[in-house]
Amino acid sequence: xxxxxxxxxxxxxxxxxxxxxxxxxxxxxxxxxxxxxxxxxxxxxxxxxxxxxxxxxxxxxxxxxxxxxxxxxxxxxxxxxxxxxxxxxxxxxxxxxxxxxxxxxxxxxxxxxxxxxxxxxxxxxxxxxxxxxxxxxxxxxxxxxxxxxxxxxxxxxxxxxxxxxxxxxxxxxxxxxxxxxxxxxxxxxxxxxxxxxxxxxxxxxxxxxxxxxxxxxxxxxxxxxxxxxxxxxxxxxxxxxxxxxxxxxxxxxxxxxxxxxxxxxxxxxxxxxxxxxxxxxxxxxxxxxxxxxxxxxxxxxxxxxxxxxxxxxxxxxxxxxxxxxxxxxxxxxxxxxxxxxxxxxxxxxxxxxxxxxxxxxxxxxxxxxxxxxxxxxxxxxxxxxxxxxxxxxxxxxxxxxxxxxxxxxxxxxxxxxxxxxxxxxxxxxxxxxxxxxxxxxxxxxxxxxxxxxxxxxxxxxxxxxxxxxxxxxxxxxxxxxxxxxxxxxxxxxxxxxxxxxxxxxxxxxxxxxxxxxxxxxxxxxxxxxxxxxxxxxxxxxxxxxxxxxxxxxxxxxxxxxxxxxxxxxxxxxxxxxxxxxxxxxxxxxxxxxxxxxxxxxxxxx
Numbered sequence: 239x240x241x242x243x244x245x246x247x248x249x250x251x252x253x254x255x256x257x258x259x260x261x262x263x264x265x266x267x268x269x270x271x272x273x274x275x276x277x278x279x280x281x282x283x284x285x286x287x288x289x290x291x292x293x294x295x296x297x298x299x300x301x302x303x304x305x306x307x308x309x310x311x312x313x314x315x316x317x318x319x320x321x322x323x324x325x326x327x328x329x330x331x332x333x334x335x336x337x338x339x340x341x342x343x344x345x346x347x348x349x350x351x352x353x354x355x356x357x358x359x360x361x362x363x364x365x366x367x368x369x370x371x372x373x374x375x376x377x378x379x380x381x382x383x384x385x386x387x388x389x390x391x392x393x394x395x396x397x398x399x400x401x402x403x404x405x406x407x408x409x410x411x412x413x414x415x416x417x418x419x420x421x422x423x424x425x426x427x428x429x430x431x432x433x434x435x436x437x438x439x440x441x442x443x444x445x446x447x448x449x450x451x452x453x454x455x456x457x458x459x460x461x462x463x464x465x466x467x468x469x470x471x472x473x474x475x476x477x478x479x480x481x482x483x484x485x486x487x488x489x490x491x492x493x494x495x496x497x498x499x500x501x502x503x504x505x506x507x508x509x510x511x512x513x514x515x516x517x518x519x520x521x522x523x524x525x526x527x528x529x530x531x532x533x534x535x536x537x538x539x540x541x542x543x544x545x546x547x548x549x550x551x552x553x554x555x556x557x558x559x560x561x562x563x564x565x566x567x568x569x570x571x572x573x574x575x576x577x578x579x580x581x582x583x584x585x586x587x588x589x590x591x592x593x594x595x596x597x598x599x600x601x602x603x604x605x606x607x608x609x610x611x612x613x614x615x616x617x618x619x620x621x622x623x624x625x626x627x628x629x630x631x632x633x634x635x636x637x638x639x640x641x642x643x644x645x646x647x648x649x650x651x652x653x654x655x656x657x658x659x660x661x662x663x664x665x666x667x668x669x670x671x672x673x674x675x676x677x678x679x680x681x682x683x684x685x686x687x688x689x690x691x692x693x694x695x696x697x698x699x700x701x702x703x704x705x706x707x708x709x710x711x712x713x714x715x716x717x718x719x720x721x722x723x724x725x726x727x728x729x730x731x732x733x734x735x736x737x738x739x740x741x742x743x744x745x746x747x748x749x750x751x752x753x754x755x756x757x758x759x760x761x762x763x764x765x766x767x768x769x770x771x772x773x774x775x776x777x778x779x780x781x782x783x784x785x786x787x788x789x790x791x792x793x794x795x796x797x798x799x800x801x802x803x804x805x806x807x808x809x810x811x812x813x814x815x816x817x818x819x820x821x822x823x824x825x826x827x828x829x830x831x832x833x834x835x836x837x838x839x840x841x842x843x
Contacts (some may be wrong), residue, residue: 240414240478245379249370251454257446258825259439259806261362261387261751263767264432268318269349272331274338283310283335288317290325291600292560296592298327299335315590320562321741322431323358325602326393355762359751360432362387363398365443369450370414375457375465379414382406382443386421389428396421398429400482401436401534407477408444409494409530409695410466415478425757431602433741434802437533445529445807446824453819458511459528459811460502467494467530483537485690492695492785497719498530500781501697505717510701514815523704523842524714525816529804530698534691535722535796536608536789542595543613545574545621547680549667551645551660553578553585555614558598559606560590564798565730569607570614572726573792577618579625579642580659595683604694604796611726612686612790620682624675628662631671692787692795696720698804702812706837709830711747711813713776721783723795732780735801739778742805744770750827768829817842 246252272287283305289295292314300310317324330347338345349357363386370379384399399419407415448466452459468475470493479487502508510526517524544556555574557566571585578585588594599609622642629647630637639650648656657665659680666672666680676682701715718735725731748768752760761767786793806826813833814823821840828836837843 240379242379242381242414242416245414246368246370249378250373251371251451252368253371253450253454254366254368255446255450255822256824257365257367257443259361259363259442260826261426261429262360262432262745262749263355263751264321264323264358264360264430269351269354270324270328271346271348272334273344273346274335275344276339276342278342281309283339284313285310285331285335286313287331288324289314289331290320290560290562290602292590292592293558293598294600295327295331299332302332303335303339312592313590314560317560317562317590320601321433322360322435322602325431325600351764352762355767356427356759359389359427359429360435361439362429363402363439365439367443367447369447371451371455373455375451375455375462377410377412377447377451377466380406380412380447381416384417384419386419387424387426387429388421389424389426391423391428392421393428394431397482398431398436398439402439404479404481404487404534405437405440405532406444407479408441408532409468410444411468411472411475411477412466426753427759433738434799437531437799437803438742438745438806441529441531441803442807442810442826445811449811449814460507463498463528463530464495467498470495481534481691483690489532489693490787490789492693492721494530494695497695497697497721497783500783501699501717501719504719504779504781505699505701505715507699523706523816525702525704525812525814527700527702527808527811527813527815528697529807529811531696531800531803533604533694533796533800533803535604535694535798536688536692537603537605538609538688539599540685540687541598541606541609541613542683542685543610543617544595544683545578545614545617545681547621547659547663549660549663551584551658551663553580553659555585555587556594557587557589557610557614558595559601559610562601564601564606564734565727566606569727569730570611573611573614574618577615578622580645584645604798604800607726607794608688608692608790608796609686611792611794613684615791616684616686617682620684621680624666624680624682625659625662627675628666628669628671629657631669632657632665686790689789692723692789694720694722694795694797694800696800696804698808700808700812702809702816704813704816704833704837706834706842709832709834709837711809711828711833716776716778717781718778718801719781719783720800721785721795722797722800723785723787724793725782725784726792726794728782731782731797734797735780738799738801739805740770740775742802743775745802746806746809746826746828747774748827748829750829
């Protein structure tokens with residue numbers, strides 16, 4: 239985008255840096271497993287697997303064993319945590335299926351913790367960055383070369399480097415951009431995606447660039463962000479890049495300057511700048527770090543939902559995605575009850591079973607509420623339409639006079655003259671009016687196809703204190719301002735934000751896969767691989783802002799990966815600021831040993 243070479247030639251300041259994201263484990267609490275059972279009389283294969291994409295598993299196995307898709311049923315319910323580490327199809331899925339058919343008996347494979355540590359890593363990406371800026375801190379050009387260590391082989395091709403490039407500009411308007419990406423094969427363990435794939439890497443790059451520009455120009459880091467941020471009046475905003483769905487990137491609303499100012503005011507940024515000087519005089523090293531992000535969510539191609547009302551008035555919602563703790567059963571029951579006109583407690587949501595709907599594309603990439611949520615709304619609306627037409631015929635009134643509420647249809651102004659969903663469900667079996675509505679029964683299946691992704695956004699500001707003698711980083715305050723459009727269930731959204739924050743703090747302060755000089759894995763168990771416990775995750779202050787998107791009827795954006803993105807960048811900026819800016823933070827995690835080294839480099843004592 240733009241004339242990058244001309245931008246660098248005309249810039250007042252040209253800076254360059256090498257930035258690195260560490261290799262992480264993508265190990266969830268629960269390991270992977272698969273069980274297959276073959277019934278040769280029915281000619282059907284049943285598979286139970288801990289996988290985020292049951293339909294992909296179904297399709298691959300059907301091709302591998304030579305069965306039609308409808309003869310392979312995959313159950314992937316209650317699979318435990320995943321975070322990207324249970325995506326894709328594994329060799330074990332196929333081998334167990336083949337053995338079950340050959341031996342004609344159920345076959346099970348269960349993974350050990352060691353298996354997972356030696357088989358699933360994530361991140362591990364290096365960025366060579368050049369930035370061109372004016373003396374006032376305005377960025378005029380950015381060039382980034384991305385080197386992704388994919389290990390011995392790659393299951394995900396260039397997904398993460400592509401995601402990184404798509405997200406690097408973030409909330410900044412940069413007129414001239416150039417990206418180049420490489421996937422490098424090494425003798426390390428292959429990498430997978432993990433929560434925030436490419437997005438956390440992008441925020442780390444962009445915020446490190448902004449902080450470097452601030453130091454070089456002498457402009458305060460907050461002011462540098464103000465001078466580069468996209469104005470609210472420019473929304474929707476195109477940055478010249480194309481997303482991996484092939485559609486030009488266009489941020490679909492929001493107010494980034496307002497979010498930045500709310501975060502700065504909430505943490506009392508100016509007061510902390512004054513206190514920082516005072517505390518430095520007392521021998522205390524306090525720093526402030528700022529990070530902002532955008533997050534693409536709701537990628538297609540589609541998701542489906544099947545809504546059915548039975549003759550008891552109970553409503554079943556079948557969806558093509560499965561849950562790893564995101565609260566699908568609650569959220570989609572809310573959507574269905576609102577659009578159908580029934581009670582929340584009368585709705586049952588089922589997912590993770592390929593027999594429920596014809597096709598699904600998996601849980602991940604912050605896509606489920608956007609795609610499946612709108613599919614549920616569409617299917618529920620279609621069933622409501624059938625209920626209205628059937629009730630009008632049975633109640634002998636005009637369709638416009640039918641009201642649907644709390645699992646019952648009645649004549650407007652005459653609530654006593656009505657029928658329950660159970661009565662309507664029984665009537666729908668034989669009523670001739672159903673011939674005009676697709677056949678007997680109150681049911682509908684709908685698929686929602688997004689035109690492109692939605693864009694969530696947020697700002698994090700951290701205040702930390704560094705002990706140069708021990709390398710300990712203490713978080714004094716942390717503020718998160720976040721927008722994911724309409725929150726169908728605010729409690730679940732807040733839970734996603736808290737979980738993502740804990741995940742991000744682990745990446746910022748402790749989690750790292752390490753190898754020795756011979757390439758032997760040194761952190762292959764939880765004794766060597768540090769994950770944060772409850773006492774390690776600081777309390778943070780959350781302000782939720784709502785800017786609905788117009789790209790889907792619900793007005794929702796993704797949220798699942800949002801708050802994992804910025805903690806590494808915010809903590810890196812705060813630690814570097816606490817050490818006076820003389821020691822450059824170019825990689826994470828900032829564990830005590832690494833911070834101790836940085837303090838020694840900065841000659842802080």
